[in-house]
Amino acid sequence: MTGLFGPLQVTIEPWAAEYGPQWRGGAPPEEAEVPEALDVEVPLARWAPIAAGAAIPWSAVAFVDGVRRIDAFVAISADDRMTRGAFGTYAAGTVVLRGGAATFGPAVIGRAAVCGDGLSLPGPVTVMRAVTYEPASAPSADPPALVHSLETRMRVAEERLARELADAPGALVLADGPLAFVERSKGATVGYVKSIEEWHLPAEAVRLVHSLPPGARSPLAVLQSGRRIRYTWFLRVAPPWPGDAPFAGIVRLEVSQAVGLDAARRLADGCAVFLPRLAPPRGTDPRAPSNLLPIGAIERHLRHRMGDPRLIHRGIQTLIVREAVHRV
Amino acid sequence: MFERASPDGAGGTAGRVGVVLGSQDATPLEFWVGAEEGQTVELDDLVVCAARAPDGETVRFYGVVDVVRKRYEGAQFDGDAFRVEAGMLPAEVSYAAHVHVTRIDPERFLPPHPGAPVRIAAGPDLEHALYFDRMPARLPIGLTRGGDPLYANLEFLDGTRGAHASISGVSGVATKTTYAMFLLYALFHSGVLAADAANTRAVVINVKGEDLLWLDHPNAKLSATDRALYEAIGLPVAPFQDVGIYAPARPGSAAVVPHTGSRHVGVRPYLWTLREFARDRLLPFCFAEADDARSQIGYAVERVTGYLADLAQRGSADDPGLDGGGRPLRTLDDVAQHLEQSGQLGELISSPPTREAFLRRLHAACARMGHLVRGTEAPDRWAIRWDRHRVTVVDIHTLHSVGQMFVVGVLLKRMMAHKEQQGSARPLVFVVLDELNKYAPREGWSPIKDVVLDIAERGRSLGISLFGAQQTASEVAPRVQANAALKVVGRLDAAEAEHSEYGFLTPVARRRAAFLQPGAMIVTQPEIPSPLLVRFPFPAWATRVSEVPAGTAAGRDPFARF
Known part of the structure; x- marks a missing residue:
């Protein structure tokens, strides 16, 4: 009995294909983050799933997320040199869960006209009412560099929102993606990472993570990249389905080391109780079950707030055509 | 191109309930209004919105609200309602009303502009919305x-x-x-x-x-x-x-x-004299059952009616009864008997089955309404x-x-x-x-x-x-x-409301007619292109x-x- 796949164990990635695989392991990026220490909570040899307690210690939980998109790529010639640029829109938004109600908090929409090779437009470009692009510059003309420039702005906007929210006493801020900032604030900010980068862990730890039951977390580990030192842990927010990849429903969370080990442990336990409740049912979100309901809501909300992409693309096109005709 | 008029174009911000939606088509004949936070729009509300044409003319759209609805904006799944209710998912409630336009003033059939403010029509606006200003009486x-x-x-x-x-x-x-x-x-x-x-x-x-x-x-x-x-x-x-x-x-x-x-005082009794009945050819009104006209009876009734009219020519006009060849006729029964016994009926109606059928009906009429025709009372008195x-x-x-x-x-x-x-x-x-x-x-x-x-x-x-x-x-x-x-x-039976006779009702009015309460009617009149819900007091x-x-x-x- 070899079955359809022979000796291979084939499982399905839970995310919709356009979001890429959830498991980003295999080829570590250049700046691979190496776990500094795996035994800050318990020694690696005694790693076992930690079942969540019952109490949720926060009066309010705020989610922060951002989205970005390229509205139009442009080709730029300057001094007989060709380079590339991009008109892009980014947005950061929040959802606050408090007193049994979820509400949209503040949101920021920004637009930038990014020119490659260190070039920059002379000033803001207004394409239509409520659509103005600020001039920006990227060191290279590669599309990823242009996107990165946009993403940096988005991260800054996210960070600003997260800081404002984290200042409220008794509030937990959950920021989508790895923590970009580690400064202290009155409340805690936890980074919520959906894609799995397993090079943080040795094989026995990976096995433990894969075997986590729903609502259970791994012990804490310390992670360092540059100046940023964080506590991190894995959590299963939803049970896997038959045929699911072993990491389906697993997310990684991180918090600045500055909060202290005890606080980090309390945060980890609290998240283990709280977050599985917010996992979206399969089929309701392309990245279910790991894209939490409030985060999915922020993304949809922001994509809508950024304006209709076709309309804006046409606006940019019209503007540039008009400018070209005008010059002739 | 049609631009949103300034708030004063709509007559100030008082009574403002919302703005014209742009997510649904806004047309000269119907449009949707999004209700503002804290505002209420109900079925049957009369609203007005203004828009300014490029030539500077302000056009007002008057209408009646015939649909109101709320929904979670952006909710994709039915289950989202439960998640929102549990505080897991944020959602904004969209509260919107559909407006059936009753009047455009001046009559320029341009669409209202999305985002144009919409107010409840009151006072002169209400009169305008329903054309009361054009009614001389x-x-x-x-x-x-x-x-x-x-x-x-x-x-x-x-x-x-x-x-x-x-x-x-x-x-x-x-x-x-x-x-x-x-x-x-x-x-x-x-x-x-x-x-x-x-x-x-x-x-x-x-x-x-x-x-x-x-x-x-x-x-x-x-x-x-x-x-x-x-x-x-x-x-x-x-x-x-x-x-x-x-x-x-x-x-x-x-x-x-x-x-x-229950009432006797101040009630006048009425009846007809037999002579009047015969003279004015009232017999056919006793044969009003639906099948009477289709059968041979119709012709028979005509013949007998003619004969009675002839009888009424005889004798004194002051006599409320008739003269049946020397025998006074005082009641419908007398007339029936006279027709049979004098052999007149045989002459008037030759076919025996038709004659039988006619007599059967005449006798039935005598029994059922004979008391309304009497040959004994003074003419015109009753x-x-x-x-x-x-x-x-x-x-x-x-x-x-x-x-x-x-x-x-x-x-x-x-x-x-x-x-x-x-x-x-x-x-x-x-x-x-x-x-x-x-x-x-x-x-x-x-x-x-x-x-x-x-x-x-x-x-x-x-x-x-x-x-x-x-x-x-x-x-x-x-x-x-x-x-x-x-x-x-x-109140209309739902199946009855589907008949084409109620084509004057909008589909919404048709549905509403199924649960109208006593004291409420839906009225359509030629000048107002929308049925109106009308309340009226007890007598x-x-x-x-x-x-x-x-x-x-x-x-x-x-x-x-x-």
Whole structure:
């Protein structure tokens, strides 16, 4: 009995294909983050799933997320040199869960006209009412560099929102993606990472993570990249389905080391109780079950707030055509 | 291109409820309004929004709200409602109203601009929205749910531009007759008739119970709320004035006394003399059953009618009876006997089966309405004189169906003849007739249907306006329906509402008609391109003896003093 796949164990990635695989392991990026220490909570040899307690210690939980998109790529010639640029829109938004109600908090929409090779437009470009692009510059003309420039702005906007929210006493801020900032604030900010980068862990730890039951977390580990030192842990927010990849429903969370080990442990336990409740049912979100309901809501909300992409693309096109005709 | 007008273009921000939506098509005939936070928009609200055309002209769109809805904006799944309720998912509630445009002023059929502010129409805006400003004579027809008076254009009821009202609805719940009487009350008490008021007459046929026999008494049980409604409409709280009440002569009684239950005082009995019956060719009105006209009977009736008319030429015109060849005829039974025994019938109707059938029906008519035709009473003494009083109630509820058909048929026929003779559309006569489907059914022919159709089609020019009521308009002759200017429905059976006769209702109005409460009607009139929901108060007049104030003479037992 070899079955359809022979000796291979084939499982399905839970995310919709356009979001890429959830498991980003295999080829570590250049700046691979190496776990500094795996035994800050318990020694690696005694790693076992930690079942969540019952109490949720926060009066309010705020989610922060951002989205970005390229509205139009442009080709730029300057001094007989060709380079590339991009008109892009980014947005950061929040959802606050408090007193049994979820509400949209503040949101920021920004637009930038990014020119490659260190070039920059002379000033803001207004394409239509409520659509103005600020001039920006990227060191290279590669599309990823242009996107990165946009993403940096988005991260800054996210960070600003997260800081404002984290200042409220008794509030937990959950920021989508790895923590970009580690400064202290009155409340805690936890980074919520959906894609799995397993090079943080040795094989026995990976096995433990894969075997986590729903609502259970791994012990804490310390992670360092540059100046940023964080506590991190894995959590299963939803049970896997038959045929699911072993990491389906697993997310990684991180918090600045500055909060202290005890606080980090309390945060980890609290998240283990709280977050599985917010996992979206399969089929309701392309990245279910790991894209939490409030985060999915922020993304949809922001994509809508950024304006209709076709309309804006046409606006940019019209503007540039008009400018070209005008010059002739 | 059409631009949003400045707030002052819409007449200030007072009463602003929201803005025109851009996520749904905004057209000159309908658009959606998003309600602002904290604002309420309800069904039947009248709204107005303004837009400025590029040439600077401000165009106002008036309309009535016919759909209101809320939904979670951006919610993708039914389960999202549960997640939002559990505080897991944020969602914004979108509260929107659909507006059915009733008027564009000036008439430039351009779409309103998304984002244009929308206000509740009140005061002059409301009058504009419903064309009241264009009505030279306004008949109050009730109130909006908000308490503003609503009007109909009298010109569409008094024959100037149209006539007749048709009221449909389920018996018991639809309060059809009550509304017909309310319209009549408004006609006489609002001052809308102006100089015509003195001579205008109304004839009300009382079909069921004795509801309408107390019109001339105030309603002692009228609540303060209803009194306030009358005041809001601008009508006094009073019974009908100058009312004449007629009831059929009691059968089996040689003395002519009215056949009524609860009321005796002030009720005049009515009947026809035998000579009149023969002379005026009233026999066909006794043969009004639907199948009579189709069979050979029709011809037989015609022959006998002619013979009776000849008989009426003989003898003294003052004699209420007839002379049957030396034998005085005093009753319909006498006539039937005379026809059989004299052999006349054999001459008039040669076919024995037809003769048999005719006789069978004639005998049936004698039994059922013989007491209404007597050869013993002085001519004209017990006639229905509908021109003597402002309102004349003719009770037929105690009569057998054959008798009811006879009375209605003869009354209307005479009225038409009278008006034709006058040759003028004034004075006006309003006729309230319930169970119109019985008198003018969709199928078949009868002399009564003929006269009802005649009124529907020519009444307008002769000054006769028919307020017809029926449970189901689909069972009434289409020509009668088509000629009614004012179309009204109360509670309608959902299946009945699907008939094409209710094409004047919007799909939404059709659905709403299925759960209208007593005291609420949907009214359509020619000038307003949208059906209106109308509330009207309880009758200010008594509709049963228990509502008559104690101590009123007519309310007491007439035998109490003996």
